[in-house]
Amino acid sequence: MRAMVYRGPYRVRVEEKDVPRIEHPNDAIVRVTLAAICGSDLHLYHGLMPDTRVGTTFGHEFIGVVESVGSSVQSLVPGDRVMVPFNISCGSCFYCARGMLSNCHNVNPNATAVGGIYGYSHTAGGYDGGQAEYVRVPFADVGPTLIPEWMHDEDAVLLTDATATGYFGAQLGEIREGDVVVVFGAGPVGLVAARSAWLMGAGRVIVVDHLDYRLEKARTFAQTETVNFAEHDDVVVHLKRITDHLGADVAIDSVGAEADGNFRQHVTGAKLKLQGGSAVALNWAIDSVRKGATISVMGAYGPIPNSVKFGDAVNKGLTLRMNQCPVKRQWPRLFEHVRNGHLTPRDLVTHRIPLEHIAEGYHIFSSKLDDCLKPLIVPTPA
Amino acid sequence: MAYRPQKPPLPETSEQLRARIPGWGVDLDPAGRPSVPQEVFDPGAYGARWEFPERQPELHPRERSIEHAFLTPVFSTACPPKGLSGVVRRYAYRRFSEGRAAHWLLLVAADRIDTLESTAASYASKRPDNPFTETGVRAEFSHHGIRSRVGRGRADVKHTWMDPLVVAGPWVAAGTGIAVGASAALRRLNRAR
Ligand SMILES: [Zn+2]
Ligand SMILES: [Zn+2]
Numbered sequence: 231m232r233a234m235v236y237r238g239p240y241r242v243r244v245e246e247k248d249v250p251r252i253e254h255p256n257d258a259i260v261r262v263t264l265a266a267i268c269g270s271d272l273h274l275y276h277g278l279m280p281d282t283r284v285g286t287t288f289g290h291e292f293i294g295v296v297e298s299v300g301s302s303v304q305s306l307v308p309g310d311r312v313m314v315p316f317n318i319s320c321g322s323c324f325y326c327a328r329g330m331l332s333n334c335h336n337v338n339p340n341a342t343a344v345g346g347i348y349g350y351s352h353t354a355g356g357y358d359g360g361q362a363e364y365v366r367v368p369f370a371d372v373g374p375t376l377i378p379e380w381m382h383d384e385d386a387v388l389l390t391d392a393t394a395t396g397y398f399g400a401q402l403g404e405i406r407e408g409d410v411v412v413v414f415g416a417g418p419v420g421l422v423a424a425r426s427a428w429l430m431g432a433g434r435v436i437v438v439d440h441l442d443y444r445l446e447k448a449r450t451f452a453q454t455e456t457v458n459f460a461e462h463d464d465v466v467v468h469l470k471r472i473t474d475h476l477g478a479d480v481a482i483d484s485v486g487a488e489a490d491g492n493f494r495q496h497v498t499g500a501k502l503k504l505q506g507g508s509a510v511a512l513n514w515a516i517d518s519v520r521k522g523a524t525i526s527v528m529g530a531y532g533p534i535p536n537s538v539k540f541g542d543a544v545n546k547g548l549t550l551r552m553n554q555c556p557v558k559r560q561w562p563r564l565f566e567h568v569r570n571g572h573l574t575p576r577d578l579v580t581h582r583i584p585l586e587h588i589a590e591g592y593h594i595f596s597s598k599l600d601d602c603l604k605p606l607i608v609p610t611p612a
Numbered sequence: 613m614a615y616r617p618q619k620p621p622l623p624e625t626s627e628q629l630r631a632r633i634p635g636w637g638v639d640l641d642p643a644g645r646p647s648v649p650q651e652v653f654d655p656g657a658y659g660a661r662w663e664f665p666e667r668q669p670e671l672h673p674r675e676r677s678i679e680h681a682f683l684t685p686v687f688s689t690a691c692p693p694k695g696l697s698g699v700v701r702r703y704a705y706r707r708f709s710e711g712r713a714a715h716w717l718l719l720v721a722a723d724r725i726d727t728l729e730s731t732a733a734s735y736a737s738k739r740p741d742n743p744f745t746e747t748g749v750r751a752e753f754s755h756h757g758i759r760s761r762v763g764r765g766r767a768d769v770k771h772t773w774m775d776p777l778v779v780a781g782p783w784v785a786a787g788t789g790i791a792v793g794a795s796a797a798l799r800r801l802n803r804a805r
Contacts, residue, residue: 404784
């Protein structure tokens with residue numbers, strides 16, 4: 231089969247690989263019909279995630295058709311059209327039994343702090359991802375879900391991570407009616423978080439980024455106010471000014487490890503890998519919110535320590551909430567939101583790239599060419 | 613103002629927001645939000661018919677975190693450790709927990725070694741690496757490389773010049789290492805003669 235393969239920092243190509251096999255009775259093999267590149271794939275692409283091995287296939291956002299199933303699989307049969315959460319979950323460990331599907335303890339031998347994720351380095355279990363023609367899907371009775379008849383494929387693939395994660399980010403913010411919410415990062419996750427904040431009753435939503443085309447999207451897709459941090463000498467002071475010198479009630483960090491805006495942080499974190507990424511957005515969130523505020527962290531950070539302004543968080547009495555999104559748990563509610571138009575994920579798609587051109591796809595997304603917001607990957611037809 | 617008791621007034625009332633934004637407030641009640649509370653004990657809610665999953669056979673020794681009691685019942689067999697980078701990876705897993713910086717720094721070092729040895733090996737194979745096509749820089753010409761960057765106030769453009777150094781860095785370091793090693797060996801040889 232054809233599959234995207236990592237060759238080293240900033241280098242990927244398409245290779246011929248063996249079609250994955252059933253390795254456990256509850257496995258399924260899924261033929262991918264649509265995949266996506268995620269902002270967090272860029273952390274892998276830039277060599278930021280420890281134990282990213284040459285030869286790995288990325289891709290944790292994909293939908294497809296069940297090709298074959300293991301002997302114990304009961305909920306799926308070959309031919310089923312499925313969407314697959316980015317989390318791999320056993321369904322029965324201490325965490326899965328409590329609904330913490332992103333924190334499964336039975337699927338990632340490489341780390342106890344991280345669950346299992348498709349195509350997200352061996353730190354997340356080393357599973358090959360969906361930017362390929364076929365993918366092995368463990369625990370087929372737990373993760374994959376039939377794509378509803380009415381759902382558009384592009385909405386389905388965006389529900390496997392970005393939409394679910396954005397909504398979850400707003401949810402962890404514990405938004406109450408009339409709260410002022412600041413969202414750092416106008417990528418797909420941040421834009422969905424901003425829109426979800428309205429659904430949860432926010433009184434004011436402000437999106438912060440430095441890319442004008444993304445801020446324009448925030449205004450049209452999520453109907454929010456916007457702040458371009460590159461236009462302000464000190465964005466923390468600006469955010470204080472526009473919130474009556476109080477600060478926001480809730481902040482959502484949907485940037486993560488490659489935040490820009492502070493040269494020292496970006497270079498030591500994202501370029502030189504001397505810390506687990508750059509914590510610029512998180513520090514801006516800590517400093518700009520009001521005392522007693524809640525900060526929800528949705529951006530991806532690696533396991534290497536970061537320089538986070540923890541003292542300010544303590545002294546301001548902040549609540550920091552974070553986790554990877556337990557995708558499947560969000561789905562019933564999110565399906566309703568997509569069906570009645572309260573969330574419109576596929577409006578975020580800007581590029582549809584054939585698998586064979588995935589190297590260009592990564593470059594376009596990484597370098598933000600062509601106003602790229604969300605690139606989809608279309609596997610070569612068989 | 614933060615200096616007085618009341619919360620500052622909002623630019624729009626809830627009624628105005630409800631009229632302007634489709635779906636405003638439909639998830640106002642936290643009880644209706646899907647992951648509230650975070651932990652709800654309900655084993656079997658997600659399709660598991662087992663308390664502990666059947667074990668996937670371990671056909672080859674599989675590295676694992678020493679914080680785990682045993683190899684997890686399901687695991688990936690893709691890209692097993694290989695070469696010198698594999699030796700470093702196995703050592704990082706065997707010796708250090710996830711709590712130790714050495715664990716992660718060794719894995720990052722192994723990643724760089726892996727890039728070097730895999731690229732070197734590719735030149736002896738039928739599929740040599742091609743840095744030009746693999747970096748996807750061709751898209752600069754087909755997807756408005758200049759127009760996307762210039763005059764748009766992008767913060768990231770200030771350090772784009774570093775990207776080639778990041779890609780080439782390990783190669784330069786390895787090349788320098790080999791050159792230094794070789795000249796030292798030559799000197800020693802000359803002295804011995
Ligand atoms: Zn993702
Ligand atoms: Zn589990």
